[in-house]
Amino acid sequence: MIQQNLEIKNRLGLHARPAALIAQTAAGFTCDISLEKDGVTVNAKSIMGVMMLAAEHGSSLQLSTNGPDEKSAFEAIKALFDNNFNEEF
Amino acid sequence: MLVLKGLPASPGIAIGPAVLLPGEVVSVSRQYIGENEVNSELEKIHQAIQKTFAEISACEEKVHQELGAEYANLMGTHKLILQDPMLQSSLTHKIQHEFLSAQAALFLTLQELAAPFDKIEDPFFKERRNDIFDVGKRLATNLSGDKQHFLASIKKSSLLVAHNLYPSDTIHLQANKIIGFCTDVGGKTSHTALLAQSLKIPAVVGLGTASKDVHAGDTLIIDGENGLLVINPDRYTLSNYRKIQRELKKTEALLKTINHLPVITQDGHPVKLFVNYDPRTDNKDNKRLITDGLGLLRTEFIFMNTPKPPTEDEQYQVYLAVAKRFDMRPATIRLADLGGDKIPDFHLDELAQDDNPFMGCRGIRLFLKNPELLHTQLRAIVRTACEVPAQVRIMIPMVSSVEEVRHVRVAFDQVLQEFAQAGKHPVNKIALGAMIEVPSAALALDGMIGELDFVSIGTNDLIQYLVAVDRVNQEVAHMYDPCHPAVARTLNLIIQTAHKRGKKVTICGELASDSKMLPLLLGLEVDGLSVTPRMYLRVKNNIRHSNFEHCADLAQAALLMSSSDEIRNLIEQNDEHENP
Numbered sequence: 001m002i003q004q005n006l007e008i009k010n011r012l013g014l015h016a017r018p019a020a021l022i023a024q025t026a027a028g029f030t031c032d033i034s035l036e037k038d039g040v041t042v043n044a045k046s047i048m049g050v051m052m053l054a055a056e057h058g059s060s061l062q063l064s065t066n067g068p069d070e071k072s073a074f075e076a077i078k079a080l081f082d083n084n085f086n087e088e089f
Numbered sequence: 090m091l092v093l094k095g096l097p098a099s100p101g102i103a104i105g106p107a108v109l110l111p112g113e114v115v116s117v118s119r120q121y122i123g124e125n126e127v128n129s130e131l132e133k134i135h136q137a138i139q140k141t142f143a144e145i146s147a148c149e150e151k152v153h154q155e156l157g158a159e160y161a162n163l164m165g166t167h168k169l170i171l172q173d174p175m176l177q178s179s180l181t182h183k184i185q186h187e188f189l190s191a192q193a194a195l196f197l198t199l200q201e202l203a204a205p206f207d208k209i210e211d212p213f214f215k216e217r218r219n220d221i222f223d224v225g226k227r228l229a230t231n232l233s234g235d236k237q238h239f240l241a242s243i244k245k246s247s248l249l250v251a252h253n254l255y256p257s258d259t260i261h262l263q264a265n266k267i268i269g270f271c272t273d274v275g276g277k278t279s280h281t282a283l284l285a286q287s288l289k290i291p292a293v294v295g296l297g298t299a300s301k302d303v304h305a306g307d308t309l310i311i312d313g314e315n316g317l318l319v320i321n322p323d324r325y326t327l328s329n330y331r332k333i334q335r336e337l338k339k340t341e342a343l344l345k346t347i348n349h350l351p352v353i354t355q356d357g358h359p360v361k362l363f364v365n366y367d368p369r370t371d372n373k374d375n376k377r378l379i380t381d382g383l384g385l386l387r388t389e390f391i392f393m394n395t396p397k398p399p400t401e402d403e404q405y406q407v408y409l410a411v412a413k414r415f416d417m418r419p420a421t422i423r424l425a426d427l428g429g430d431k432i433p434d435f436h437l438d439e440l441a442q443d444d445n446p447f448m449g450c451r452g453i454r455l456f457l458k459n460p461e462l463l464h465t466q467l468r469a470i471v472r473t474a475c476e477v478p479a480q481v482r483i484m485i486p487m488v489s490s491v492e493e494v495r496h497v498r499v500a501f502d503q504v505l506q507e508f509a510q511a512g513k514h515p516v517n518k519i520a521l522g523a524m525i526e527v528p529s530a531a532l533a534l535d536g537m538i539g540e541l542d543f544v545s546i547g548t549n550d551l552i553q554y555l556v557a558v559d560r561v562n563q564e565v566a567h568m569y570d571p572c573h574p575a576v577a578r579t580l581n582l583i584i585q586t587a588h589k590r591g592k593k594v595t596i597c598g599e600l601a602s603d604s605k606m607l608p609l610l611l612g613l614e615v616d617g618l619s620v621t622p623r624m625y626l627r628v629k630n631n632i633r634h635s636n637f638e639h640c641a642d643l644a645q646a647a648l649l650m651s652s653s654d655e656i657r658n659l660i661e662q663n664d665e666h667e668n669p
Contacts, residue, residue, distance in 0.1 A: 011391075011407065012369070016166045016217060023169050047169040048176065048221060052205045054214040058395045 001066040002074045010084040013056040016047075018085035023047035025076050031067025033077065044077065090323050093296045095271065097316035100623060101291035101341075102334040103248055103269025104327070107307045107320075109300065110251035120193050122184070130184045130191040137191070137231040142171055144227060157373060163220075170224045175202065191232055199225040211394060219253065243267065248309045252300045269311040271318050273300050293318055344626040348379050352629050354611065358637035361617030362629055363419070363595065368411055375622040382418030384619025385484070385545070385597045386411055388466070389431045397435050398462055404469035412479040420479040421545070421619075422470050423524065424463070424497075426452045426486035447550075447559070452487025452524075457496055467504045474515035475508060482520040484545055489527040491537040497521070498540060524597075526550035531579050534586045544587045545619070548598035552576055571600055572657040577647045581613050588614065595619055604631050605664045609656075611635055612644025634667070 008014060014022075026033045026044040033044040037059060042049030044063070055061055063081075065074040122130055149164035170176065176198060183194035199222060206218035249270035268290060275294030291313030299318055303309065310319035310330050314337075319326060352362040363384025364375075391399045391407055412420045427433055428451025432440055439450035439458055456463040467483070474481035485497050501521055508514065522543035525531050531551070538544070548571070553559070555576060558569045570576075580596075587594045595617035600606050602624040610618065611632070620628050643663055647656050 009403075011403075012213070013394075015213060016220065017162060020162075020166045020169050023173070043174060046173045046175040047166065048173050048202055051214070051217045054209045054211055056211060056214075056394050058397065 001064060002070050003062060003064045004074075004078070005060050005062050006078060006081040007060050008055050008057055008081070010087040011057050012087070013059070014050060014053060016051065018080070018087070019047050019050040021080055021085055022050050022077060025080060026073070029065075029067075029069050029073035029076070031065050031070045031073050033066075033073055034064045036062040036064070090326065091302060091320040093299055093302065093318040093320070095293040095296035095299070095316050095318065096275075097292075097313050098275065098294040099290060099292040099313050101269070101289070101313045102330055102337055103291040103309075103311040103313070104330060104334065105246050105248045105268055105309065107250050107303045107305060107309045108243055108247040108267075109303065109305050110249060110254065120190060122188050122190050124188065127185055127188070130194075131181065133191045133232060134180050134184065134194070137228050138171060138177075140231045141224070141227045142168060144231075145171065145224075166220060167224050170221060171228070192229065195225065195229055195232060222253075248311055250299055250303045250309070269313070271296055271299050271309075271311050273297055340627065340630060344630055347626060347630055347633065348377065350629075350633065352381065352632055354632060354635045354637040354640075356637050358611075360611065360615075360632050361593075361595065362625070362632065363421070363617055363619035364625055365597065365619050365621050366411065366414070368407065378622055378625050380418070380625065381617070382480070383411065383415045383420040383422075384595055384617065386420070386422045388423060388425045389427060392425050392427055392433045393431065395434060398433075398465070401465050401469045401472070404466060405472050408469055408473040409476060412473050412477040412481060415479050417478045418480065419482055420477075421482040421484055421522075423484040423486055424453065424456060424466055426524075428452060428455050447553070453485050453493050453497065454487060454489075457493065460500065463497070463500055464504065467501055468507070471501075471504050471508055471515060471519065472513075474517065474519050475513045476516075478516050480517050480520070481515065482522060482543065484522050484524050486524045486547070487527060487550075488523040488525065488537075489529045491533070491540060494523060494537055494540045525583055526554065528554055528579065531583050534583055535589075538587055538590045538592055541592060543593050543595070544583065545595045545597055546580065546583055546615075548576075548596060548600035551579065551598075552600075555579060570653050571603070571606060572653045572660070574647075574650055574652065574656060577609060577613070577644070577656065580610070580615070581644070581648055584613050584615055593617065602628050604628075605660050607631050608635060608640040608643050608663055608667075609647055609660060611637060612640035612642070612647075614641070614644075 010018065022035075022044055023046060034041050035044050035050060035053065037053045037055055040053060042052060044050060053061070063074065063077055065077070145164055145167050149161050149168070152164055153161035179198040179201065180191075180194050183189045183197060184191060189197065203218045203221055206215055206221070209215045243266050246266045246268050249267045251270065252273045253275065254270060254272050269292060270290070271293040273296055291311050293311055293313055293316050296318055303320055307321050308327075310317075310322050310327070312319065312330070319330070322330070351359070353359045361381045363382050364378065364380045365385045365387075366383050367387070367390075369390065388404075391404055408422060427437075428440055428449060429447050437455065437459065439455055443449040450458065456466075470481060470483055483501070485494065488494060498521060520542035522541050522545060523530065523537070524545050524547045525534065526547035528551070530537065534544070552569060552571055552573070556568055556570060556573055558565045584594045593616040596610055596615050597619045600610065601618040602620040604627070607628070618628060643659065647659055650656050650659065
């Protein structure tokens, strides 16, 4: 299992579009992928779960991947965070 | 006649008979099923999901063509919600193990999924609940076999009244006979409000009880200009609104043609027309506007909804993106006006206990007590100015004395020096100006103007402080009066004082886009106005139809008047004369 804390750096936080990006990306992997914020853990493959976190700018999420392709899944989701979900700011 | 007040979501006036959207509660015809029915109920859900998926895909296509990629993304989100493992596993579980009917399983699942969103305080995230219900409602419609879509069945031009309206509903409006709509709930950040604007039909949201107060067939006026709903208007009101509606329609068509024309009065007096820009609510129409530059960037939003103050880098990213938008034109960034009703999440001692926040530690007062906040914001702005060719201008909010200006000037010079030592210099000299909104600053401006590069007038607060009226207090709200003689005289004093020293004055605030007040402002020789993108072309059009000499006469007359009523009569008569 891989775990790491990631920070939301885009100004609007995990609104509908970034949440969709995460869920879509996560759905491409077979391993379990979860995000945790303030004690709430959700399935990253669920767009509703991700939106439910109401993760605003500056908040920190714990990403966990667990399963056969956990490494590539981890890298793929982390890349979304690193690139601010392709948003301008 | 009954008038309800809500929030204007999309401008324009619509008049017509009311139709009521049937309630949003998903009706459940049958609660429980037998063990032998599990498979057929699962199959029903499966079919409904497939059908809904096809519908949303078709909708996505249509939205993409008519409204652009931004809104099509929304439909993509709806597809993901439909395929969401949480939704699907909950439905399956409820049917297989709790022996609920497909309808009941859907109803309960929606309630469960939406519940966490109700607890979220941030309106932006809370609104996402509607996306879930929207998908759920489509699914329920397909599940119940009720294919007759209510909106498609409307035959004559009508105004739609709903408790809540979902994005997919608003999309159906365009092809139909809905010429305006209003809802009980909804905020300015809702998809519904945004879609309404792109559909260009008038809309008012947040009316509270409209869906209960209106009966099908009632005559309605939806006033998207002022956020009003008039139910069964009397004859006088109706004819008045018809007149306004005709004017608006004429203007709307005309406005499209003046975008590239200069902002100049009939008799050749030029006026700078800036835009109040908010990067969070940008859209295609705004991007098409040709403006004289950015007149006011409110920066408070960068400091809100965040557990700690934004860093220089975070602020810089915002300012850079904004300044690039305005290429070589002025880009006016106001230092954060925190305090008052803008309380950030992070702790500031000065804001902890304040019984009278509008007279308390807000704007520059707060920043001078927290020099690190001022320093960080100044650095972010100067850093931006080193990168872009825009004429970056810094505006100080809530100035009440010359000492405050001097303190900011010292901090600003220090930041410039820091950058100079690192070998960096602003592309253009950065102008430092003040927002004049406190009467003491207006009265003593002559002692302050030498230290300022430009002056902006924040009319909302200036009027509030001049007449000592809290606009939120129902007992005195009517006394908040832009026609008070003190307002015209104070504006005149500020403008004349600045002009004597060769400094320019811009008016921000609601007054700048009030068409009746415009002749007075122009006549007082204001150099520029800054208005929202939504009002931009209207104000431009009004300026282009004004006669400066006539405005100047009007202003001189107003300055001699001693009561609000006299001034109000003067501008009303002028308005009727100009716009009969």
